Amino acid sequence: MATTTYIDAIGKAIAQEMRNDDSVLLMGEDVGHYAGAFKMSKGFLDEFGDTRVIDTPISESAIVGHAIGMAYMGLRPVVEMQFIDFIACSYDMIINFAARSRYRHGLGVPMVIRGPSGGGVSGGPFHSQNVESYFLNTPGLRIVAPATAQDAHGLMLAAIRDEDPVLFLEHKFLYRRIKEEIVEGQVTPIGQAIVRRPGDDLTLVSYGAKLFDCLEAADVLAEEGKSCEVIDLRSLAPLDMDTIFTSVKKTNRIVLVHEACLTGGPGGELAARISEDCFDWLDAPILRVAALDTSVHYAPPP
Amino acid sequence: MAGSVDESRFPGFGGRRAPDLFVSKKRISKDLRKALWRWMVTTRQVEARLGILYRQGKVVGGLYRGEGQEGVSVGSALALEDGDICGPMIRDLGANMVRGTPPRDVFCQYMARATGPTEGRDCNTHFGDHSKGITAPISMLGALIPVVSGMAWAAQNQGQKVVGLTYIGDGGSSTGDFHEGLNMAVTLNSPLILILENNGWAYSTPTSNQCGNEWFIDKAVGYGVRGIQVDGNCAEDVYRAVKEARAHAVSGGGPVLIEAITYRMNGHADHDDASYVPNELRDAWRERDPITLQAQMLIEAGIATADELEAEQQAIFDGLKEDYEFALNSPTPEPVSATGGVYFGEERGLPDPRRGARH
Numbered sequence: 001m002a003t004t005t006y007i008d009a010i011g012k013a014i015a016q017e018m019r020n021d022d023s024v025l026l027m028g029e030d031v032g033h034y035a036g037a038f039k040m041s042k043g044f045l046d047e048f049g050d051t052r053v054i055d056t057p058i059s060e061s062a063i064v065g066h067a068i069g070m071a072y073m074g075l076r077p078v079v080e081m082q083f084i085d086f087i088a089c090s091y092d093m094i095i096n097f098a099a100r101s102r103y104r105h106g107l108g109v110p111m112v113i114r115g116p117s118g119g120g121v122s123g124g125p126f127h128s129q130n131v132e133s134y135f136l137n138t139p140g141l142r143i144v145a146p147a148t149a150q151d152a153h154g155l156m157l158a159a160i161r162d163e164d165p166v167l168f169l170e171h172k173f174l175y176r177r178i179k180e181e182i183v184e185g186q187v188t189p190i191g192q193a194i195v196r197r198p199g200d201d202l203t204l205v206s207y208g209a210k211l212f213d214c215l216e217a218a219d220v221l222a223e224e225g226k227s228c229e230v231i232d233l234r235s236l237a238p239l240d241m242d243t244i245f246t247s248v249k250k251t252n253r254i255v256l257v258h259e260a261c262l263t264g265g266p267g268g269e270l271a272a273r274i275s276e277d278c279f280d281w282l283d284a285p286i287l288r289v290a291a292l293d294t295s296v297h298y299a300p301p302p
Numbered sequence: 303m304a305g306s307v308d309e310s311r312f313p314g315f316g317g318r319r320a321p322d323l324f325v326s327k328k329r330i331s332k333d334l335r336k337a338l339w340r341w342m343v344t345t346r347q348v349e350a351r352l353g354i355l356y357r358q359g360k361v362v363g364g365l366y367r368g369e370g371q372e373g374v375s376v377g378s379a380l381a382l383e384d385g386d387i388c389g390p391m392i393r394d395l396g397a398n399m400v401r402g403t404p405p406r407d408v409f410c411q412y413m414a415r416a417t418g419p420t421e422g423r424d425c426n427t428h429f430g431d432h433s434k435g436i437t438a439p440i441s442m443l444g445a446l447i448p449v450v451s452g453m454a455w456a457a458q459n460q461g462q463k464v465v466g467l468t469y470i471g472d473g474g475s476s477t478g479d480f481h482e483g484l485n486m487a488v489t490l491n492s493p494l495i496l497i498l499e500n501n502g503w504a505y506s507t508p509t510s511n512q513c514g515n516e517w518f519i520d521k522a523v524g525y526g527v528r529g530i531q532v533d534g535n536c537a538e539d540v541y542r543a544v545k546e547a548r549a550h551a552v553s554g555g556g557p558v559l560i561e562a563i564t565y566r567m568n569g570h571a572d573h574d575d576a577s578y579v580p581n582e583l584r585d586a587w588r589e590r591d592p593i594t595l596q597a598q599m600l601i602e603a604g605i606a607t608a609d610e611l612e613a614e615q616q617a618i619f620d621g622l623k624e625d626y627e628f629a630l631n632s633p634t635p636e637p638v639s640a641t642g643g644v645y646f647g648e649e650r651g652l653p654d655p656r657r658g659a660r661h
Contacts, residue, residue: 051459057489062448062482066490069452072437073460092479096440097449103644104424105438139644163646 006178009149010114010170011040013156014078016185018048021076024160027054027063028080037082038116038175060089064113068098071109076160081115084169085129098165099140112159116172117145118209118259119296123172128296130208130260132236135167136269142166142190143237147211149180151234154188162190169236171208193240195247199229203247205270206257207233214257236266244270245278252283262290311533312563313586314502318516321563324532326542332605338380338537339596340614342372345396346593347619348405351626352412356572360630362414363425368393370535370567373592374499375469376400377540378560381548382435382467387453389437389446389468392427393499393566397469402434405622409629417628422635423643443474447483447496451557455492465493465551467544473504475521476512484525484557493551495544495558499534501566506578519561527557534562535592538599565590 004012018024025048026041032055035042044053056063060081067077081087087094090113098109119128135141142164146152152170159166196211197218204214211232218228229247233240248254254274256267267288274286309316349367356365368375375396382388382401390397395408403419410418411429419429430438437453439446446468454466470480475498487494498518502509515521522529528550532543540562547558565587569576576584600606606614636651643650 054490057482057486059482059486061479062486065445065448065479065483066452066455066486069449069454069466070456072432072449073453073456075456092442093445093448096442097445100440102646105420105429106643107430107432107438108646142645 001181003179004149004153004182005176006146006149006152007038007040007170007175009153009182010156011042012184013153014041014160015044015047017157017160018044018052023074024076024078025052025054025070026078026080027056027067029056029058029063029082031055031080036080038172040080060086061093064090064093064098067111068093068101068109071111072107076110078112078114078160081113083123083127084115084117084131085126087113087115087131087167088134091134094141094165094167095135095138099138101140102164103140108163109165110163111165112156112168113165114156114159114168114170116175117169118171118173120173120209122298122300123296124298125295130169130258130291132167132169133260133265136237136266140164141237142235143169144190144235145169145171145208146188146234147171147174147208147232149178150182150186151188151232153182153184154186155190155234157185157187158190161187166190169208173209188234191235191238191240193231193233193235193243195229195243196232197228197230199227199251201227201251201253203229203231203244203251203254204257205231205233205244205254207236208259210257210259239270239273241273241277244274248274248278249281252281254282255287255289257289259291261293262288263293265290311590314565314583315563321517321531322519324530324539324543324546326546328542328545330538330541332603334380334541335538335596335600335603336605338376338541339593339600339611340618341376341380341396341400342537342593342596343615344405344618345372345376345399347615347622348399348408349395351622352409353572355409355413355626361412363412365412365572366392366426366570367568367572368395370587370591371499371501371564372396373537373596374497374534374540374562374564377537378467378497378544381541381544383464383548385435385457385462385464386548387435387437387450387457387464387466389439389450389466390427391439391443391446391469391471391474393471393501394469395427398427398436401436403431403436404625406625406628409626410632413629413632414634415629415632416635416639417632421639423640437468442477442479444470444477444479444483447479447494448486451483451487451490451492451494454494455487455490458493463552465495465548467495467497469497469499471504472498472500472502472509472512472518473507475518484527484559487557488526491554491556493557495547495551495560497544497560497562499562499564501564502583503566503570503576503579505570505574517561519559522559525557525559527559528555530558530560532560532562534564535590535595537592537596567591
């Protein structure tokens with residue numbers, strides 16, 4: 001059976017939703033004629049036309065602002081950030097306009113903001129960031145970060161159908177490294193973590209590209225006779241704490257792994273919740289493995 | 303070369319070239335001329351009553367008035383048609399009311415009552431009503447520009463012959479969203495009307511500290527949009543200018559930038575005594591109060607007598623009593639109602655806020 005890359009799985013999900021629902025549209029810089037910096041939207045302009053595949057000026061704030069307006073009018077825009085680092089340029093629109101809209105006056109903003117995040121491709125400080133921590137402190141947003149092609153596909157379907165703004169954090173290191181058979185049209189619900197590898201001695205929790213480092217670490221530890229359970233969060237908002245608590249109560253040890261910076265990262269919130277609810281089950285301190293509190297270095301390791 | 307600005311008409315704007323004001327002979331019906339006056343008076347009276355309630359400590363936050371700028375908010379909103387989208391800012395309560403916001407909602411909102419349009423969740427004019435084509439602003443200036451443009455573009459794309467109208471101040475025109483929003487609106491050929499209310503002051507900052515253009519309308523050529531400059535204190539001129547802009551935008555001509563020259567007759571809000579504004583400027587602009595100017599026109603045209611207008615103004619004032627008393631007698635929201643309602647399908651008033659706060 002044919003395999004699909006992580007990035008094509010996303011493209012297939014968006015195209016499917018655009019075919020099924022006329023209100024879905026894609027907008028961003030170079031998404032039309034050029035088909036996107038990573039060629040995710042290849043063929044989109046020809047199939048859907050320039051009112052549904054919109055090449056925009058370099059104006060991240062106005063792109064998100066326009067998308068909010070379109071969403072108010074019943075459309076379901078999918079906004080591409082060429083690199084997710086540039087989401088900072090639209091921060092105000094996301095956290096002040098989109099995220100607070102429903103709370104303030106009951107008007108939802110069904111919108112997806114997606115883009116390549118993460119390091120490992122010599123992108124330097126401005127093409128390598130993990131932006132989830134900037135947004136986790138904002139009520140009103142959904143945040144997802146898939147690790148597999150199937151979840152990239154299934155979470156995109158869920159994100160487009162969601163009634164609230166969803167930040168869809170793709171990992172560019174996985175774009176073409178991950179290839180697998182996918183079930184097209186199969187939705188991955190937002191807010192559900194999954195156990196990728198069952199184990200008894202230690203729980204490793206991660207998401208995105210770091211999931212694969214955790215699975216590798218589990219292999220190494222297995223050779224030493226230690227059995228690791230590996231959880232793929234998939235969604236950062238809302239967090240699926242039940243899956244984590246169940247695992248902690250079984251293994252009694254947990255390490256939280258993410259590519260976002262250590263301080264103020266998702267690991268801190270997870271650790272707090274675990275200690276609040278599972279303190280009596282812990283046999284060791286909760287540990288975090290995360291990026292240094294620096295910008296992402298340009299030069300690759302020797 | 304055009305001469306210099308007539309300072310008797312636009313006090314404080316001296317040293318600039320004479321504005322190229324929009325003039326049109328388009329006839330305005332008697333009823334409409336009267337309606338312009340009535341909506342301006344209603345807006346002024348609602349704000350005046352809010353001022354009393356503010357001093358009584360009944361308004362729990364700040365009070366932001368559009369006094370002196372009713373010609374812009376009312377004149378522009380009355381030029382809209384059914385289905386048009388309107389995004390008023392804090393000086394544009396008049397537009398809100400013309401579009402159908404009842405005074406009762408304004409009183410309840412300012413006094414944070416459970417019966418208000420946001421049920422105590424947001425303040426001042428931060429409320430909208432999709433069914434009336436009113437889009438709520440946020441405090442960040444310029445943010446409504448791309449949002450209203452996006453709404454207007456969507457409506458146009460759905461085959462509706464409508465426009466999106468929003469406002470910005472002289473200060474707000476310095477924001478990034480003003481630039482990005484208007485620029486992108488042009489690239490989408492969105493039917494957007496953006497009214498820049500040049501009222502002389504951004505809180506305490508004079509227009510000279512906002513931009514290097516002589517008039518803000520000079521920006522229009524830079525964005526490649528139709529620019530219209532208008533006397534903002536003449537509600538009829540504003541009405542005609544917006545009608546013109548509307549025809550342009552609806553027929554596919556793209557966005558229009560209107561600079562309305564006007565004046566802010568109060569401080570930024572009621573907590574600001576605006577001591578930085580020279581008294582003689584405020585006095586001079588009092589002479590050009592848009593309501594007084596409209597009343598003079600009505601009297602000169604024989605549409606109403608001074609006595610009739612005075613009686614009607616009193617009736618409007620008296621008519622608000624029931625509304626603000628309703629607000630005063632309305633409950634404030636239950637504390638638990640501050641929780642929930644953040645996500646689709648999530649109820650307001652969560653039984654355990656600590657748990658409910660987790661997402």
